Amino acid sequence: MTSLTLLSHAGTVSTVALAEAPDYTKPQGALRSRVAYAAAHVVPKTSADNTPGQPADVDWDATLAFRRHAYAWGLGVADAMDTAQRNMGLDAAATRELISRSAQVAREEGGSVVVGVNTDHVDDEHISIDEVIDAYKSQLHFAEEQGAGPVLMASRHLARAAQSADDYRRVYREVLQSATAPVVLHWLGTAFDPTLEGYFGSADWRTAADVLLEIINENVAKISGVKMSLLDAASEVSVRERLPDGVRMFTGDDFNYVGLIGGQDVPGATQPPRDTNAARQHSDALLGAFAALTTSASAAIQALDAGDPARYLEILGPTEELSRQIFAAPTFYYKTGVAFMSWLNGHQPAFQMVGGLHSARSLPHLSRIIELANASNALERPELATIRWHGMLRINGIDVSGVLS
Secondary structure: OOEEEEEOOOOOEEEEEOOOOOOOOOOOOOOOOOOEEEEOOOOEOOOOOOOOOOOOOEOHHHHHHHHHHHHHOOOEEEEOOHHHOEOOOEOHHHHHHHHHHHHHHHHHHOOOEEEEEOOOOOOOOOOOHHHHHHHHHHHHHHHHHHOOEEEEOOOHHHHHHOOOHHHHHHHHHHHHHOOOOOEEEEEEOOOOOHHHOOHHHOOOHHHHHHHHHHHHHHOHHHEEEEEEEOOOHHHHHHHHOOOOOOOEEEEOOOOOHHHHHHHHHOOOOOOOOOOOOOOOOOOEEEEOHHHHOHHHHHHHHHHHHOOOHHHHHHHHOOHHHHHHHHOOOOHHHHHHHHHHHHHHOOOOOOOOOHHHHHHOOOHHHHHHHHHHHHHOOOOOOHHHHHHHHHHHHHHOOEOOOOOEO
C-alpha cells in the first residue's frame, strides 16, 4: 500500500496510507438543486518572474483549462475575484485579459461565468465618492461588454472614502442604475481584507446588514444575488432570511458551507438557528473552496439532485476541515492552498503563483492540507499528488522514508 509522508511543525515526519481515487463521476446535465460557482485561481508561466511586485505573466492554457474542468463537472466559474489574486499579484491589465478570455471559454463550453467588478484599476489610494462611482461603472461596463455576469466586489477605495452609510447607498444606487442586467453584490469580511473594516457603514455586522438590505430592496430589479464572505454562518442566515424574492444568497463562507448549502434538505448538517418559516432554507454557493474541491462539490450537489442528503453529507462533510486549513489565518493567504491543491491534482505544471505567493504558507501547513485532502477524498489523482509532494519534501531536505536529512 502506498504511503504518504507528512511533516509536522516540530520537524518530525510520519506516514499515512494513501487513499484511493474517489469514484465521483461528471454530471450528465446541469446541476439542479443548487447554483454553485467555483471562484477560480490563475496559473502563472513557470518560467516567469513570479516574484513580489512583478506584473502577472499568466499561463493562459493552464488557467483556462481549469475553467473548462469546472464546467465539465457542472459548476459555474467566478472569475477575476480575490481567489485569482486580485489585489495580491494580478494587475489591472491581466485582470481585464482574464475576464475577456474566461468569458470566451464560458461561451465555448456553455458554462456560466460571473466576474469581479471593482475600482482597483485606479492607482491613487484616496479618491472621491464620484470617482469611486466612475471607476465601478468603467469595470461594470467592460464586464458586460464581454458577456460576463458582474459581481460588484467590495471596494477599498469606497471603504476609505465613505463617511457614512449614506455614501454606500449612493454609490451602489448610481452604479446599479447603470447596469444593463442584474448583478451580484459581494460583502467581503475583514479576515479576507482588513482594509474593508466598517464596510456598509458599520463594524457591527447587524447594522451593516441593515444597510445592505436597504440597498437591495431599493434596487431589487438590478440584483440577482448577494455573496457573503464573513465566515459567520449566523450572519449569513440572518441576511438570507430577509432577502426579497428573486435574490439569491451565495455563500462565501469557506468555514461553514456544508450546512449553509445543505439547509433544510440535509438535517444532519451543522447549521445555525434559523426561521423555519423563511422562504429560503439554503444558500447557493460562490466559493474559493470549490476551486480546490471541484469534483467533491459537484458530486455532493449531484447527490442532492438525486434526493440523497446522506450522500451529500458523506461527500462534502469531511472537506470542511480541509477548507478550514486552507483558509486558516492569515486567511487572505488561502490562495496558496488553492494553487497547491491544483498542482497536486495535476491542473498546473508547477507549484507557482504570481507575485511569489506560493511562499506564503509553510511546509507543515501544506502537509496538513494534503493530509486532510487525502482523508476527505479530495485528491483526484492520489499517486500523482504523492509523487509531487514527496518531490517537494526532498527538495527541502526531508527524507520521505521518515528520517530528516
